[in-house]
Amino acid sequence: xxxxxxxxxxxxxxxxxxxGMVDGVTTNPSLIAKSGRNIAEVIAEICALVEGPISAEAVxxxxxxxxxxxxxxxxxxxxxxxxxxxxxxxxxxCRVFTDKGIKTNVTLCFSAAQALxxxxxxxxxxxxxxxxxxxxxxxxxxxxxxxxxxxxxHGFETQILAASLRNVAHVAxxxxxxxxxxxxxxxxxxxLVKHPLTDRGLDAFVADWAKTGQSIL
Numbered sequence: 001x002x003x004x005x006x007x008x009x010x011x012x013x014x015x016x017x018x019x020g021m022v023d024g025v026t027t028n029p030s031l032i033a034k035s036g037r038n039i040a041e042v043i044a045e046i047c048a049l050v051e052g053p054i055s056a057e058a059v060x061x062x063x064x065x066x067x068x069x070x071x072x073x074x075x076x077x078x079x080x081x082x083x084x085x086x087x088x089x090x091x092x093x094c095r096v097f098t099d100k101g102i103k104t105n106v107t108l109c110f111s112a113a114q115a116l117x118x119x120x121x122x123x124x125x126x127x128x129x130x131x132x133x134x135x136x137x138x139x140x141x142x143x144x145x146x147x148x149x150x151x152x153x154h155g156f157e158t159q160i161l162a163a164s165l166r167n168v169a170h171v172a173x174x175x176x177x178x179x180x181x182x183x184x185x186x187x188x189x190x191x192l193v194k195h196p197l198t199d200r201g202l203d204a205f206v207a208d209w210a211k212t213g214q215s216i217l
């Protein structure tokens with residue numbers, strides 16, 4: 001499963017890239033607004049830091065403007081993925097970009113029926129929102145499992161990009177559910193490596209090694 005960093009903060013990306021675990025980056029209008037920077041400048045800088053797919057979202061709601069915005073975003077760098085909403089206009093735009101050979105990420109997916117439409121439109125990625133579904137009393141991980149079965153049965157090539165992941169358990173569950181990729185914030189990214197038994201075991205190893213009086217170097 002590919003691991004994407006969900007942020008528009010270049011400093012955070014620079015901090016995480018050396019781990020070798022960042023396969024891509026997702027952004028959205030809210031994250032761009034939080035950065036306080038020009039979207040084209042931010043996306044260009046991120047694309048220079050990370051070789052993998054970088055999702056940049058069109059913000060208009062109508063088909064014609066969405067396509068114009070997507071074309072402009074895609075021109076920033078070869079690894080830009082045009083992010084589009086799961087609406088009829090967004091799906092129409094997705095088909096246009098697919099036919100042009102431009103990668104897309106259809107976002108705000110909350111049902112298997114929506115995921116079916118995204119795949120039919122040729123989306124490169126579909127982003128089901130796990131945490132937001134759970135906020136509304138639904139089972140977000142079950143949706144990932146349902147979409148996985150749907151895509152496998154019908155041979156769709158659209159990749160499942162699990163989004164709105166709030167914690168380590170979400171990330172692990174998304175992987176088990178068969179997601180092709182997952183996107184989450186830096187705090188969750190850093191927490192993936194942590195476990196109290198790992199810390200406890202390491203403390204014991206260090207203490208025992210100190211008793212030997214040896215040095216490997």
